[in-house]
Amino acid sequence: MTDSTQTNLTQEQVRERIAQRLAGRHRVEKLFRSLGIASIAFGVLAVVVLFTDIISKGSGAFVQSAIELRVHYDQQVLGIDKVDDESLAWANFEGVIRESLRERFPEAQSRGEKRELYSLVSTGAPFTLRDRLKANPELLGKTETVWLAADDDVDTFVKSLDDSKEGFRGRTSEQKAGWIEQLLDSGELKKRFNTTFFTNGDSREPEQAGIRAALVGSLFTLLVTLALSFPIGVAAAIYLEEYAPKNRWTDLIEVNINNLAAVPSIVFGLLGLAIFINFFELPRSAPLVGGLVLTLMTLPTIIISSRAALKAVPPSIREAAMGMGASRMQVVFHHVLPLALPGMLTGAIIGMAQALGETAPLLMIGMVAFIVDVPGGITDPATVLPVQIFLWADSPERAFVERTSAAIMVLLSFLIAMNASAVLLRKKLERRW
């Protein structure tokens, strides 16, 4: 076989031929390498652009303009003479705020001017005063200085002043803009850390809107998802990998699990709507149903990754245990599972991260409703972070733009934290042998 080449070509000729091709081979190699680097650079660039955009838009939401007012808790204006739950419920705190605003800017005389003046402060400000009075009943009849949240138009205008001298006035009248600048100059209007964003639920008023309800909703939903999908997924994976005979049926099941992983998530939402809500009559908009739907969605991910983790356990360990007379279950639980667990947990966390970011199926089961209260359990109406982002992105108020981005930042930081914990967990639990 090799005789013909040996007789026809001398060693020099062979070497020459190799040398001829060498330059071309190096060129292709270089090209391939630079292609790889270019792809990575593109990916990194996309991530950088995404993050700068979101952070530059969203960082504003972590501060909120507030106005310093001297408030007199006047019994007459409030219309109460003692502090209890009943009187607080109908006390006229709005009047108190209006009083102090008129005091601060006495030049506002006409009805229109006064309306402009009153709209400096958030419509949620009376509740702030109510809470303060409830906490300190002795304040009744006294005067104190309070920082009250400014209206979102004011907030937007103040924040836009950072970018341009004119600023974005929007609906704000010239007179109101003048007052705002006056307050800014005197230090009575300041941007303070926006605790409301983390302590409140959703609201139609941007300055009162927060992500707490959505966060708690997400937490409940994920807890339900984790509690169901991890045990079910791991049990299914163990059965398929360690017990099930390899025949046509198990092949069919395997193919279908892989197919299930590729089903669009909205389809799972429709399924959840038809089965859990219409048939089983579980409550709408509830984390329970959301968790069930997301369980269906993450199960294939967990099963596939768990099976891969089980497959990666060397068969010699199984043989050793079996040779000792361990039963199948002992082999699995004493030897295989401890070695496969890091991989399973990684798969579960990645599945959870996927579930955390999922929106479409939850829209179908009503988690898109406008829900202000923080849910207290898995059957309370709730919304989740990505749906909250979707809702805010839809809202017309300009101040919701930065809140949308801020909520995205919170969601992304949770996702990054989860993925990082998956990596750390795997590093920590991985056993070498």
Place this chain on the structure above:
Amino acid sequence: MNTMTLDAAADTPTSGKAGPAQPQAVEKESVNTRTKVRETVGKPFCDNAKLRMRNVNVFYGETQAIHDVGLDIGRNEVVAMIGPSGCGKSTFLRCLNRMNDTIEGCRVEGEFTLDDEPIYGPRVDVVPLRARVGMVFQKPNPFPKSIYDNVAYGPKIHGIANRRAELDEIVEDSLRRAGLWSEVKDRLDKPGTGLSGGQQQRLCIARAIAVSPEVILMDEPCSALDPIATARIEELIDELRKNYTIAIVTHSMQQAARVSQRTAYFHLGHLVEVNDTETVFTNPQHELTEAYITGRFG
């Protein structure tokens, strides 16, 4: 590795040290015609048998790996199984504690008895069987646990030791018998996977004898070890013979000659010859055995 099959040996002219290529080709043909009706030569059976196997046939799907093998393994005897790669000696060994059960598509036929009790059958539980018939594998495979836990695992799952002190005693005794105690007594809590290859294999032997088996099956226990570690294991096997019945599969004919009392030669799924080890290596009865031990193939 010198693991050519008979066919390959016959096709390669350079391997004909022992004789010209021509007679070998003839021999190959005559062998093939004879395999169908071959009887085992020598002494496959004995009176004092611990394990009895009769009419054993093993199939992997459609292929038959073992053809009608009958063999006895006597009490406190070391039986070595030799033969070229793929001759079925490992498959046969794994039948003895039903390790083949887990292999998809593997079918075992024939009579197997351990002390006249059946090994196969609907009413036989493999868990106590494997406690009686232990196994040491080709590649040392300690659990990724501490040395102590490796040895204590068997007694724990079978509930042999009731108290911690009893378990400690079993662990120490097993490690002593495996000749490992002096080397590991100060680091019983260190992972078994951190030991050297030879130590790991002795740990696996200690693990196997910790449940006081009656038979130990060894599937090429020294093939992954260096000569010094091999020598230690061989000494150990000789030592263990006093208490256990041992069946060992080996690729090394020298090893078979050193450790065993009887040797079984397998060829293409047939048990060709079984005899006292000395007889097999000095005066083989079958021409295939002779061809193998003189290195004409294998």
